[in-house]
Structures are given as structure tokens and as C-alpha cells.
Amino acid sequence: MLGVIRMRRIPGNEWKMLIPFLSAEREFNVFMIGDIENTPPEAEHMEIFVEGELENPAGVLLRYYRFFIVYSSERMDHAGAAKIIKDFEKAIVLSGKADCIDAIAPHLREITKEEATMHLALLKEPNLEENDLPIRRATMSDAGELLALLNSIEEFRATEEESFLSSLESGTSRRYIVEMDGRIVSTAASTAESSDMAMIIGVATHKDYRKRGLASKVVSKLCSDLLNWGRTPCLFYDNPEAGKIYNRLGFREIGKWKILYFR
Known part of the structure; x- marks a missing residue:
């Protein structure tokens, strides 16, 4: 049985390698794609954590200032992603496609104040x-x-x-x-x-x-x-x-x- 693949922080010069993967559901990944395209790779206010290979990761977690966004599959180590958010200590929001949030939410209950469901429209x-x-x-x-x-x-x-x-x-x-x-x-x-x-x-x-x-x-x-x-x-x-x-x-x-x- 394979061990758990932990999320890793990737350098800014690798961020754009995620765009083809994120573009498969680009309407749900507007924030991630836009942040990647508009943020200099050396910026300190943004970080991206990836689990698995860049071409087809199990999950992606992005921090932009104090905001986090997640895009994940069932294969993702949601507990590991939640630990990154909790260890940051200054996070105010996590958002994402509804099923992605549903998967990680149980691991964040102790710091969650409120949950909201929104309609995404194009x-x-x-x-x-x-x-x-x-x-x-x-x-x-x-x-x-x-x-x-x-x-x-x-x-x-x-x-x-x-x-x-x-x-x-x-x-x-x-x-x-x-x-x-x-x-x-x-x-x-x-x-x-x-x-x-x-x-x-x-x-x-x-x-x-x-x-x-x-x-x-x-x-x-x-x-x-x-x-x-x-x-x-x-x-x-x-x-x-x-x-x-x-x-x-x-x-x-x-x-x-x-x-x-x-x-």
C-alpha cells in the first residue's frame, strides 16, 4: 500500500505548469488561474501547495494574502491540506468548488466560524x-x-x-x-x-x-x-x-x- 503523498510548496517558477490542469474546470478555478497569471513568481503574499505531479495533481491549495482556495480530487490528503491552513494561523477564508470544500471541511471544524454556499454564474x-x-x-x-x-x-x-x-x-x-x-x-x-x-x-x-x-x-x-x-x-x-x-x-x-x- 502506497504511503500518503504529502502536499508540498512549489516555487513560483512552477506555478504556470498547473494552468492546463486547472483549465479543465476553468470556471471554478478563475481565482487560481488569474492569481497565477497576475502574480510575480517571487511574490511573498502568494503560495501554492500541490499533492502529486504538476500535470495531474491530487489537490492544489493556494494562499493569497490571508485567503485560501482549494481544488481537489478524492485522492487528496485533505487532513494535510487543513494542517497547512491551520499552521498559517492568520487565515480568514477558505473557498472552493462545493464538493472540494465538503471534503476538507471536517478537518477544519475547530477553526470554522461559519459556512456559506453561493451560486456560481457565468x-x-x-x-x-x-x-x-x-x-x-x-x-x-x-x-x-x-x-x-x-x-x-x-x-x-x-x-x-x-x-x-x-x-x-x-x-x-x-x-x-x-x-x-x-x-x-x-x-x-x-x-x-x-x-x-x-x-x-x-x-x-x-x-x-x-x-x-x-x-x-x-x-x-x-x-x-x-x-x-x-x-x-x-x-x-x-x-x-x-x-x-x-x-x-x-x-x-x-x-x-x-x-x-x-x-
């Missing part, structure tokens, strides 16, 4: 709204106000400031905003942009400016630009009302995504 039949708002791309000068807006939204968890500021400054997160009455009132962003896909995140509207269709306009503008750049947008949602909006814009559910929030 823009398959674009029906985007025409833009008639002064939408612009956010800059570093908007960072403080944007963080305050995002952290004021009840449905959102607190935004991890270090990764937010880094992605805004580097441009790896493309964030659009709407301003009214001298303040930012609505926003949406793309992240993990790969050569052909992008994840829509952080769709938010100030509570005093809701029911005006602002989020639909910002998301439509962002999606239109992404499509023009050759990238297909996808996103997660758990709110049925948000789901109706995204469905109207042409997003279609392709699967489930799960998130573990840690204490």
Missing part, C-alpha cells in the same frame, strides 16, 4: 444595460471612501485591507464607481482576470441610494468592458434578489461554490 447570454451614468474607474485616492462603503454593507464580511489596497494600486482589481452628491454610492469590481475570464466581486450600493438600478448599470459597464477585452465575466451570489438581477443581465448558474469563514 455570463452566457449578455443582455447588458446601456450606460447613462458617470461611471469611472477608481484610483488610490478613492481607497478610503471605498473601504468605508464596502465595510458598511451588512451582507459583506469586513474587507481585507492589505489585499484590497494592493490590488487597487497594481490594477489587478478593476474597480468602477458611481458618484452622486459628492460621494461614492455604488461600485463593482473585477478580479483574478486571466487571459479569457474575470470574476466580478464587491458589487455594492450605499443603502440611501438603492432601488435606482445603480448596481445593474455598474455591473453592465464592467461586463461590457471585460467582453471587449476578451474576458468572460463570472460571479457568485447568494441573495435571490441579486440572482434575479444577474439572470436578467444574462448570467446563468453553472454550479455551487462554498466558503468557510474562520475565527
Whole structure:
């Protein structure tokens, strides 16, 4: 009987060797592929752990700042992967395809505060709204106000400031905003942009400016630009009302995504 193959940390110059494997289910691996394509191999804020051969691993675990993502098969040593997360001690989130999270979750119960299931949707039949708002791309000068807006939204968890500021400054997160009455009132962003896909995140509207269709306009503008750049947008949602909006814009559910929030 073969012994357990332990996960190993691979050097940055090997990260891109995983892309063919991850591309088999690229919609579920947008974060991993985008992070690999956009992060310098010498970066300290990202690590990748692999079990097995790079061409067909039993599992992949990626850390980006304090966020972890897992993509695994039944062959993966889930207890070993969980130990890496626990030993890091600063992890705030683990996310992944629902069945991958279901497999590792029992090994993380002692540090898990909450589990959430999300709908993963892909823009398959674009029906985007025409833009008639002064939408612009956010800059570093908007960072403080944007963080305050995002952290004021009840449905959102607190935004991890270090990764937010880094992605805004580097441009790896493309964030659009709407301003009214001298303040930012609505926003949406793309992240993990790969050569052909992008994840829509952080769709938010100030509570005093809701029911005006602002989020639909910002998301439509962002999606239109992404499509023009050759990238297909996808996103997660758990709110049925948000789901109706995204469905109207042409997003279609392709699967489930799960998130573990840690204490």
C-alpha cells in the first residue's frame, strides 16, 4: 500500500505548469488561474501547495494574502491540506468548488466560524444595460471612501485591507464607481482576470441610494468592458434578489461554490 503523498510548496517558477490542469474546470478555478497569471513568481503574499505531479495533481491549495482556495480530487490528503491552513494561523477564508470544500471541511471544524454556499454564474447570454451614468474607474485616492462603503454593507464580511489596497494600486482589481452628491454610492469590481475570464466581486450600493438600478448599470459597464477585452465575466451570489438581477443581465448558474469563514 502506497504511503500518503504529502502536499508540498512549489516555487513560483512552477506555478504556470498547473494552468492546463486547472483549465479543465476553468470556471471554478478563475481565482487560481488569474492569481497565477497576475502574480510575480517571487511574490511573498502568494503560495501554492500541490499533492502529486504538476500535470495531474491530487489537490492544489493556494494562499493569497490571508485567503485560501482549494481544488481537489478524492485522492487528496485533505487532513494535510487543513494542517497547512491551520499552521498559517492568520487565515480568514477558505473557498472552493462545493464538493472540494465538503471534503476538507471536517478537518477544519475547530477553526470554522461559519459556512456559506453561493451560486456560481457565468455570463452566457449578455443582455447588458446601456450606460447613462458617470461611471469611472477608481484610483488610490478613492481607497478610503471605498473601504468605508464596502465595510458598511451588512451582507459583506469586513474587507481585507492589505489585499484590497494592493490590488487597487497594481490594477489587478478593476474597480468602477458611481458618484452622486459628492460621494461614492455604488461600485463593482473585477478580479483574478486571466487571459479569457474575470470574476466580478464587491458589487455594492450605499443603502440611501438603492432601488435606482445603480448596481445593474455598474455591473453592465464592467461586463461590457471585460467582453471587449476578451474576458468572460463570472460571479457568485447568494441573495435571490441579486440572482434575479444577474439572470436578467444574462448570467446563468453553472454550479455551487462554498466558503468557510474562520475565527
